[in-house]
Amino acid sequence: MITVLSGGTGTPKLLQGLKELVNPEDLTIIVNTLENDYFSGVYVSADIDTVLYTMSDMINDELWYGVKNDTFITHERLEEIGCSELLRIGDIDRATKIQKTQLMKKYGLTKAVEIQAEKMGIKSKIIPMSDENSDIKIITDIGELEFHDFLIKHQSQPEVLDVKFSKVKPADDIIDAIKNSRAVIIGPSNPITSISPILSLDGVRDALKEAYVIAVSPIIGNDSVSGPASKFMRALGIDVSSVGVASFYEDFLDNIVIDIKDEDKKIEVNQIVNKVIVTNTIMNNLDAKKNLAEIIINSIP
Ligand code: GDP
Numbered sequence: 175m176i177t178v179l180s181g182g183t184g185t186p187k188l189l190q191g192l193k194e195l196v197n198p199e200d201l202t203i204i205v206n207t208l209e210n211d212y213f214s215g216v217y218v219s220a221d222i223d224t225v226l227y228t229m230s231d232m233i234n235d236e237l238w239y240g241v242k243n244d245t246f247i248t249h250e251r252l253e254e255i256g257c258s259e260l261l262r263i264g265d266i267d268r269a270t271k272i273q274k275t276q277l278m279k280k281y282g283l284t285k286a287v288e289i290q291a292e293k294m295g296i297k298s299k300i301i302p303m304s305d306e307n308s309d310i311k312i313i314t315d316i317g318e319l320e321f322h323d324f325l326i327k328h329q330s331q332p333e334v335l336d337v338k339f340s341k342v343k344p345a346d347d348i349i350d351a352i353k354n355s356r357a358v359i360i361g362p363s364n365p366i367t368s369i370s371p372i373l374s375l376d377g378v379r380d381a382l383k384e385a386y387v388i389a390v391s392p393i394i395g396n397d398s399v400s401g402p403a404s405k406f407m408r409a410l411g412i413d414v415s416s417v418g419v420a421s422f423y424e425d426f427l428d429n430i431v432i433d434i435k436d437e438d439k440k441i442e443v444n445q446i447v448n449k450v451i452v453t454n455t456i457m458n459n460l461d462a463k464k465n466l467a468e469i470i471i472n473s474i475p
Contacts, residue, residue, distance in 0.1 A: 176471075177202045177355040181368025182221035183238040183400060184392045184457075185361025186228040188470075191463030192359075193229060195471055198297035202351045203229075206363070207283070207302045208310050208339055208371040209321045213261050214252065216271040217278060221368065222287055222302055223270060230294035232266075241266045260326055284345045301351065303372045306342040310367065313338065321367070330402040334409040337366055344375035352381040357474040362392035362399070362455060365422050366406035382426035388470055389423050390455055391416040394433040399456065415439060420446040429473055431455060431466070449473070 176196055178185060180203050192201065203225055210219040220239065227233035227241055234242040244264030252259055263271065270290065277286035282305045291300050312324040314332035324330060352358055363369050373379055396414050398404045404414045412418045416432040420443045423430075429449040432439060437452050444450045451473060457463045 175200050175202060175351070175355045176357055176359060176474075177204060177351050178359045178361055179204050179363070179369055179372050180221065180225055180361055181206050181363030182224040183363070184390075185363045185368075186224050186233065186238060187235075187457040187463055188359070188361045188390065188467060189225065189228050190235070190460065191457070191465070191467030192471075193298070194460075194464050195467050198229075201298040202355070203298060203300050204348055204351065204372055205300060205302055206368045206371050207304050207342075208308050208367060210307065211320075211322065213322075214257075214259050214263065215275075216263075216268065217275040218261060218263070218271060219274065219283070219287075219302065222300065223267065223274075225300055226270070226287070226290060226294060226296065229291070229296045229298055229300065232294070240264045241270075260322055284347075299347075299351070301345050301347055303348065303375060304342040304345050308340050308342045308371065310337070310339040310371075312336075325402070330405065334402070334405045336409055337406050339371060339374075341374060344377060348375065349377045349381050352378065352385055355385060357386045357388060358382060359470060360387065360389035360423065362390040364392065364398070364401060364403040364406065365412070365419060366403065366410060379426060385426070386428050386474060387423070387426050388429040388431065388473065389419065389427055390431045390466070390470070391419045391433065391436070393419055394435050394455065417442050417446070431470060 205225050206221045232241050234240045244266045248265055274286050283302045284305050287302055310321045312319045313336035316332045407414050416436045416439050420430050424446050427447050430447045431451045433455040440450050440452055453469055
């Protein structure tokens with residue numbers, strides 16, 4: 175078994191490569207739920223849905239959000255009748271979210287996702303990090319913001335001073351998944367808002383210390399490939415570089431993949447992590463995704 179820790183953009187790109195190489199039954203994906211919330215009456219678990227759509231080949235992989243070729247009839251009608259939505263939810267995507275909201279009431283989030291994954295023909299196991307609702311606040315120079323307000327309404331523009339989130343209980347199977355894995359891959363996801371919430375769950379860090387853990391740096395040079403990761407890292411006093419990423423995961427990390435553009439940082443990263451792989455980590459096409467996935471799989475002892 176290989177377990178992957180995922181957010182909703184960088185790691186799903188890697189999953190597109192991994193799913194071509196690894197037997198789907200041998201893949202478990204633990205997904206961040208920190209940003210989950212209700213919008214227009216439906217439960218939105220953006221990272222989980224991105225992973226569900228990625229694994230079922232439905233993902234809109236230009237936006238890394240929603241379903242490809244989706245329509246927006248409901249969204250547009252809601253706007254017309256004065257009920258505008260912060261999130262642009264497509265019609266097919268909304269159906270997924272309505273189903274999840276209903277299933278959750280009956281069974282909780284983990285089981286709801288399991289049922290949805292099965293209906294989408296996904297053979298890999300997708301586990302939300304928690305069944306509990308969490309709360310995240312971005313502390314900025316214009317005040318305390320909800321995550322989606324920061325990201326969408328304010329387009330990640332405000333200066334970030336701090337990131338705070340509530341503690342939640344891990345979903346049942348997470349620790350066992352990590353313990354029973356040949357390796358745990360931390361994809362190139364936002365270390366602060368996607369991976370840190372998973373690491374903060376009781377028992378996860380201890381389980382990772384016993385596992386073989388490989389991370390891919392989402393930072394190349396001194397910036398994130400996309401999104402506000404560098405802003406969040408800077409606010410928390412973490413060096414925005416592959417060296418900073420290595421330090422952030424230092425207590426359990428065995429192996430890190432850094433980008434070819436960071437070749438000059440290899441020696442410094444190597445002082446923090448035993449094994450450092452330098453390669454192209456920009457996944458802008460399927461070949462690049464498969465290559466990176468293959469390098470990672472081949473590096474597992
Ligand atoms: P979110 O949930 O949408 O914030 O997405 P993630 O946390 O999964 O991923 C965001 C991170 O992915 C950002 O920090 C990016 O730097 C990183 N990322 C996106 N695409 C790539 C890529 O092709 N290569 C690498 N190395 N990182 C990437």
